[in-house]
Amino acid sequence: MILFFTxxxxxxxxxxxDKVWNYMLFSDFWIV
Incomplete structure (x- = not known):
């Protein structure tokens, strides 16, 4: 059970x- 939750x-x-990384890559995050 612990392994499952881990x-x-x-x-x-x-x-x-992955979502945060994609957001940083494909948005104007770096320009700001």
Whole structure:
């Protein structure tokens, strides 16, 4: 059960990091 939640949390963190990274890459974040 603990392994399941650990995998789930790491999965969520990974997807969030991907979204943030894509946002920084494809928006005008760096210009600001």
């Amino acid at each position: 995998g789930l949390i790491s999965n969520i963190i990974n997807s969030l990091c």
